[in-house]
Amino acid sequence: MPDLDENKRAEMLAEVRRRQARGRRPRMEDVARLAQVSPMTVSRALNASSPVAAETRRRVLEVVDEIGYVPDQIASGLSSQRSGFVAILVPSLNNPHFGDTLGALSARLSEAGLQVLIGHTDYKPDGEEKLIETMLGRRPEVIVLTYDGHTDRSCALLDTAGIPVIEIWETPREPLGHVVGFSNFEAARGLTAAMVEKGYKRLCFVGERVDEGTRGSERRAGFQAALQAAGLDCERCLSGAPPPITMTDGARSLPQILERWPDTDAIVAVSDPCAFGLMTECQRRGISVPDQIAIAGFGDFEVSRLAEPGLTTVGVDASAIGWRTGDLIVEIRDAEQAGDALPPQTVIVPANPLMRRSA
Amino acid sequence: MPDLDENKRAEMLAEVRRRQARGRRPRMEDVARLAQVSPMTVSRALNASSPVAAETRRRVLEVVDEIGYVPDQIASGLSSQRSGFVAILVPSLNNPHFGDTLGALSARLSEAGLQVLIGHTDYKPDGEEKLIETMLGRRPEVIVLTYDGHTDRSCALLDTAGIPVIEIWETPREPLGHVVGFSNFEAARGLTAAMVEKGYKRLCFVGERVDEGTRGSERRAGFQAALQAAGLDCERCLSGAPPPITMTDGARSLPQILERWPDTDAIVAVSDPCAFGLMTECQRRGISVPDQIAIAGFGDFEVSRLAEPGLTTVGVDASAIGWRTGDLIVEIRDAEQAGDALPPQTVIVPANPLMRRSA
DNA sequence: CGTTATTGTGATATCGGTAACAAGACGATG
DNA sequence: CATCGTCTTGTTACCGATATCACAATAACG
Numbered sequence: 004m005p006d007l008d009e010n011k012r013a014e015m016l017a018e019v020r021r022r023q024a025r026g027r028r029p030r031m032e033d034v035a036r037l038a039q040v041s042p043m044t045v046s047r048a049l050n051a052s053s054p055v056a057a058e059t060r061r062r063v064l065e066v067v068d069e070i071g072y073v074p075d076q077i078a079s080g081l082s083s084q085r086s087g088f089v090a091i092l093v094p095s096l097n098n099p100h101f102g103d104t105l106g107a108l109s110a111r112l113s114e115a116g117l118q119v120l121i122g123h124t125d126y127k128p129d130g131e132e133k134l135i136e137t138m139l140g141r142r143p144e145v146i147v148l149t150y151d152g153h154t155d156r157s158c159a160l161l162d163t164a165g166i167p168v169i170e171i172w173e174t175p176r177e178p179l180g181h182v183v184g185f186s187n188f189e190a191a192r193g194l195t196a197a198m199v200e201k202g203y204k205r206l207c208f209v210g211e212r213v214d215e216g217t218r219g220s221e222r223r224a225g226f227q228a229a230l231q232a233a234g235l236d237c238e239r240c241l242s243g244a245p246p247p248i249t250m251t252d253g254a255r256s257l258p259q260i261l262e263r264w265p266d267t268d269a270i271v272a273v274s275d276p277c278a279f280g281l282m283t284e285c286q287r288r289g290i291s292v293p294d295q296i297a298i299a300g301f302g303d304f305e306v307s308r309l310a311e312p313g314l315t316t317v318g319v320d321a322s323a324i325g326w327r328t329g330d331l332i333v334e335i336r337d338a339e340q341a342g343d344a345l346p347p348q349t350v351i352v353p354a355n356p357l358m359r360r361s362a
Numbered sequence: 363m364p365d366l367d368e369n370k371r372a373e374m375l376a377e378v379r380r381r382q383a384r385g386r387r388p389r390m391e392d393v394a395r396l397a398q399v400s401p402m403t404v405s406r407a408l409n410a411s412s413p414v415a416a417e418t419r420r421r422v423l424e425v426v427d428e429i430g431y432v433p434d435q436i437a438s439g440l441s442s443q444r445s446g447f448v449a450i451l452v453p454s455l456n457n458p459h460f461g462d463t464l465g466a467l468s469a470r471l472s473e474a475g476l477q478v479l480i481g482h483t484d485y486k487p488d489g490e491e492k493l494i495e496t497m498l499g500r501r502p503e504v505i506v507l508t509y510d511g512h513t514d515r516s517c518a519l520l521d522t523a524g525i526p527v528i529e530i531w532e533t534p535r536e537p538l539g540h541v542v543g544f545s546n547f548e549a550a551r552g553l554t555a556a557m558v559e560k561g562y563k564r565l566c567f568v569g570e571r572v573d574e575g576t577r578g579s580e581r582r583a584g585f586q587a588a589l590q591a592a593g594l595d596c597e598r599c600l601s602g603a604p605p606p607i608t609m610t611d612g613a614r615s616l617p618q619i620l621e622r623w624p625d626t627d628a629i630v631a632v633s634d635p636c637a638f639g640l641m642t643e644c645q646r647r648g649i650s651v652p653d654q655i656a657i658a659g660f661g662d663f664e665v666s667r668l669a670e671p672g673l674t675t676v677g678v679d680a681s682a683i684g685w686r687t688g689d690l691i692v693e694i695r696d697a698e699q700a701g702d703a704l705p706p707q708t709v710i711v712p713a714n715p716l717m718r719r720s721a
Numbered sequence: 722c723g724t725t726a727t728t729g730t731g732a733t734a735t736c737g738g739t740a741a742c743a744a745g746a747c748g749a750t751g
Numbered sequence: 752c753a754t755c756g757t758c759t760t761g762t763t764a765c766c767g768a769t770a771t772c773a774c775a776a777t778a779a780c781g
Contacts, residue, residue: 030737041761046739071522076499077439081766086436096460096468106455106482118496123465137477140435163433165385215716289453309668313749346753389767400731405769415729437767440736 010039019070029043031073037066049074080142085232089332090120092134094150094324099305100321101149104171105326109145111184115333117144126150132157139164145332151175167335167344171324174349176217181335183328183350186216190317190354195271195301199233200317202268203297206230207239207279210257210273211246219246219273222301226271248273253280257288267296269362275300275316281309282361295346297362311357323352373394378429388431396425408433438577439501448677448691449497450506451490459662460508461678462529463687467506470688474695476503485509491516504691510534525643526694526703530683535576540694542687542709546577548717550584550675551711553632553658556715557591557674562628562656563588565597568615568640569632570605578605578632581660598623607632612639616647626655628721634659634666634675641669641720656721670717682711 009032010156019033036041048055048063054139055063056284066072080086089112093101120141132154138146139160146161149167153161163178168180198206209224211219223240230237234255241259244252253272260267272278278300285292292298292312299315300307307314327350338345374663378392394401399418405413413674414422425431429447439445448471452460453538468478479500491513495507498519505520508530513519520527520538527539532546541549557565567585570578582599589596600618603611612631631637644651651657658674659666666673686709698705 012506023522023524032737042737043762044760047760050739052739054758071519073498073519073523075440075493075737077436077445077501078766079499079739081434081440081768082737082739084739085764086633095461096455096465097458099456099461102454102456102458102461107482109455109482118500119476120481123467123468136432137472140431140438141477142434142436160430161433163382164387164432164437165382227600315428319730344761391767401767402769403730404734406730411769413728418729432763434767437736438769441767441769443736531734573761 012197016070024104029070030074031072031074033070033083034063034066034072035198037070038063042214043179057086060329069308071228083343086144087117087191087346088120089117090138090141092122092124092149093126093140094126094133096121096123097221100303100319103321104325108329109325111326111329114236115336117332119138120159121197126152126153127233128152128154132160139166144240145335147171147300147328147332153179154290156339157306158192160223169331171328173218174351178246178347178349181331181345181350183324183352184320185319185354186219186225187322188225188228189351190319191222191271191301192229193225193354194315194317195226195229196233197358198269198297198299198362199229199235200359204235205264205267206235206269206271207241207264207267208271208273209241209243209244209250209253209260209277212244213242219248222273238240239267248277250283251279253277253337254284255280257281257284269293269297269299272298272300275304275314278314278361279304279306279310279360281315293362295359299356303357307357307359310361312361315359316357316360317354318357319354320352327352334342364624372488377561379509383428387434388429390431390433391423392429392570393422393431396429397422414608415583434685444474445503447479447499447500447502448476448504449481449500449502450508451481451483451493451497452508453483453485455480455482456665459678463684465687466681466684470685471691474692475690476691483509487511487513487516491519494519498525504528505695506530506687506691507538512538512598528690530655530687531678532577533710537706537708539644540690540704540707540709542677542683542690542711544683544711545584546580546588548710549678550581550630550660551588552584552713552714553592553660553674553676554585554588556717557630557656557658557721558588558594558719560717562721563594564626565594565628565630566600566619566623566626567630567632568602568612568619568636570601570607571603574600578607581632582692598626607636609639611634612636613643614639615698616640616643617659628656628658630650631657631659633672634661634663637673637675637720638663638665638669641673650721652719656713660719662716666718669720674718674721675716676713677716678713679711686711 015037020138031042031347032260035045045063047053048060066320076087082224089360112119113196120138120143122138124134134156145167149172168200169183170178171183193206208223210223214219227237243256278298282292282298285296286341290296295350301317303316303318331348331350335345374396378388390404394404407410407419414510430496435446444540461645464480471478472618479502481497483490483493494516503524508531510532524552528542529537530542532572533543567582569582586596599613600614629640631640637657641651641657644655649655662675666675690707690709694704
């Protein structure tokens with residue numbers, strides 16, 4: 004291949020630099036001219052999408068490096084109809100649980116050449132709706148949702164978009180598509196079993212008002228299953244306030260428990276705040292935790308680590324959710340590339356009892 | 363305007379739905395046909411970029427809603443040469459400080475119709491380099507960097523890209539562009555002044571080895587300035603290990619302090635881990651904190667809240683960094699739209715003393 | 722009433738890549 | 752030597768929006 008006239012090459016290079024100074028970034032065609040190939044060949048050299056002679060590739064990469072060319076993913080996305088984005092909506096960004104999930108997910112995806120678009124809903128379903136619309140505009144290849152409350156319009160938008168949906172963190176009863184989460188039932192059963200193992204015999208559950216949501220009722224079912232398996236009384240269940248249940252609700256439920264089942268030696272609460280409320284109320288009344296009554300919660304909230312004594316609870320492996328979701332996304336894309344859609348998957352990640360001093 | 367033949371309209375609608383089912387999303391042209399206008403008018407109706415007759419807009423929006431059209435931002439970005447992205451690199455995602463900053467920033471930017479692209483570097487400068495390259499491919503309008511260590515290639519890439527850069531969180535001595543951060547000097551001065559106010563008179567500073575970095579040396583300067591202003595001895599400065607200074611380094615420095623300045627009644631450490639190490643060592647030796655020696659740190663790490671007694675420290679307003687950065691970005695864009703580049707700005711956010719029980 | 726703004730709409734070119742197809746060069750094969 | 756297949760490269764036609772210019776209809780004005 005006849006080497007380019009040195010003068011001409013220098014002239015072209017200068018031209019590129021001049022335009023760069025005026026704010027016009029080099030594009031593929033600039034690289035192509037300098038490397039004396041067609042733009043298409045540059046594209047191939049950079050994407051390994053089809054074979055390129057070693058010598059040609061070397062020359063192209065040399066020029067790329069020399070002029071600091073960075074391919075425009077916007078143009079690439081438009082042309083190839085693959086954005087390289089995965090959208091994920093989380094309720095909040097300053098929650099370390101979601102931070103772990105996001106970190107693991109984005110690390111896993113960047114291996115696959117995908118980038119995450121993060122949005123936070125602030126726990127508001129209509130914030131989610133707006134975000135979904137924004138995200139869909141970026142044509143993500145997959146959309147990941149946390150939490151299970153979606154508006155009708157959200158669902159309609161997702162439906163017409165025809166993008167694979169993954170719901171993570173929890174496992175909704177009527178999934179929109181794929182799911183990566185933990186099982187509230189299994190987690191509560193595991194925790195309860197661990198407490199039975201420690202010798203507690205008269206356990207009581209404090210939950211939300213039964214008919215609403217399933218987070219709470221699945222946990223209660225897990226609690227009961229563990230007790231049943233151990234041959235213990237599993238009917239001591241209090242269903243209190245409508246969700247979300249608060250610390251105050253927890254505190255209020257203590258007297259009811261003491262009245263109905265005075266010999267209770269352990270309480271499993273539907274969530275950490277509730278458990279914390281119970282524990283505080285015990286301490287106020289001079290009931291020793293865990294000696295007289297043991298207490299456990301659910302969710303490994305920050306307050307549980309800080310509490311005195313530390314609150315026994317269930318901790319979800321947030322990172323695992325992230326990278327398992329990443330794996331699933333890669334699978335989905337592979338299937339898509341092969342021409343068929345992956346049937347809805349459900350991946351369960353572990354949620355393990357964290358035995359602290361309160362139980 | 364003659365209404366479209368109902369049959370024909372229904373036919374077109376069916377056509378769109380059919381394609382939708384086969385994975386082809388509706389595009390602007392579909393909307394245009396159904397609303398009997400040109401694609402350009404649809405664009406204008408959706409972007410308010412130039413006047414559209416009220417009746418026309420109504421018709422367009424109706425169709426948009428009917429077929430669930432969401433404009434393709436990828437195509438829009440390519441055409442308009444404005445991606446609508448702001449890239450931000452943070453060291454980690456599960457750090458609540460950065461979470462707050464990210465949350466505030468993305469909330470502020472979404473008001474302005476911008477979207478954040480988040481990357482996490484895991485505190486590795488060459489991870490940052492890779493991320494910068496990835497991000498640049500998305501043609502962000504502004505790029506936001508945290509932490510001040512950048513590789514040469516990172517800087518070169520940013521330079522050739524010609525994108526405005528904002529460094530946040532701290533205030534580097536040689537900024538690449540704009541800065542939104544707190545002043546280590548002012549923050550340390552504020553903390554020290556607060557301690558002087560509480561009555562401590564013989565204060566000592568434990569820092570990093572002097573010549574390295576400036577985080578530490580600015581904090582020391584702030585410490586000294588506050589003491590000087592109060593007419594107290596400001597020469598009690600220990601410069602210990604090279605950064606990053608650890609809990610162990612803190613513990614090790616206690617005997618040196620006690621030997622050189624036995625009458626010390628308060629110690630200001632360059633960072634929380636160092637302070638925590640000092641405090642632990644005091645307790646090990648039976649020195650009461652804060653009665654015999656008061657201790658303060660810097661940064662409001664999690665350990666500082668958990669410590670017993672709680673560690674007095676400096677807390678940075680992480681959210682403020684986020685929204686102030688957002689404001690700055692909006693300013694930058696406005697200036698750009700007006701045709702001129704905003705000269706490098708430096709925005710200082712407050713970093714306030716958090717007086718806990720250790721001082 | 723003619724002339725000049727103003728408003729509302731359309732036609733065309735283009736943004737920077739890639740998919741799909743075409744074609745040249747070259748060695749292997751019968 | 753003709754033919755085929757493989758390897759490598761180039762050509763062309765988009766992807767789905769918007770910038771820009773052009774132009775008709777209407778309003779404003781002397």
